[in-house]
Amino acid sequence: MHMHSASSEHQHGEIGEIRYRRITAIWKGSLCLLFLVLCVLLLWIIVAGQTENVEKIYYPMAAILGMWMVGPFFFMFLNRSLQRSTVLLSWDEQHLHAGHRDLPWDQIRKIELTTPAQSKWQLSRSPMYAIYLKDGTRVHIHSDHLLGKKRLLHSLALLQQTLRGHQKMDRD
Template identity: 75%
Template sequence: MLSGTSEHQQGEIRYRRITAIWKAALCLLFLVLCILLLGVIFSGKTESVEKIYYPMAAILGMWMVGPFFFMFLNRSIQREAVLVSWDKHSLRAGQRDIPWNQIRKIELAAPARSKWQLSASPMYALYLKDGTRIHIHTDHLFGKKKLQASLSILQNSLQEHQGPDAGSPSP
């Protein structure tokens, strides 16, 4: 759910908890299959060639999917399904509050694979006026349309809160 209201100068970008739950369930299923594959090897029901391929497939599968399982599990059990929220003073991402007047621009960043060849999730990059950059990871919870729509909401909120009358009270 995307929401942003210029009347109240506050809003939030939420993810669907059910998305995190079903993605965690799919990862868990894959991890269970990897463990079953290792069980087949240890039970001695494999041929000599399979004793080479099955452990490699199981270990690679756990290595590639394991981090995603814990990422989705973490998102599914969080108290609130809010990725980013804001008010007229600051933008909040997790436990971090960033005042609007410190943010120079907000962009969508799609990082390359990590050095361990794990897929990195798209993220919002907040470029601060002091030259630092803060990343807000989306953890693969949004599709392309929602990523773009939420980026647009964040950028519009930044413009509203940094406009010429952003600090003055409304009549």
């Protein structure tokens, strides 16, 4: 997580931001790619006829399950490593900038760290920031497994502290 002063050259003149490290996305994506290559290799072994009868059952099952479980992560990490910006969230005095949305501080009720109740396709659930708005809606910012637990908790505390400061200013 990087903190920048208001004099930094950013699109919104941010005071703070939460970033992931591009190298993290690259090495996690590389590990996924290696695993996918191994899955393809298992399929190639079957096609080349280098297997016994029992292996002809287990190898394709292992390869397909491996691709199903790791494939989406590969594309997620590839996308994150190719994105121009590594900022997950940023904020200034007036707004919290979440993706393409600018959320005014006075419209935010609370910010929590959560995980989806159930992941689509039974994949590993990525921690996300849940931003609860006063109108009852919620905005989710996914961390995509790019921040460690310590950084997630530290950044959550920083966001909550910033929100409390704005809520206190609104009451005064």
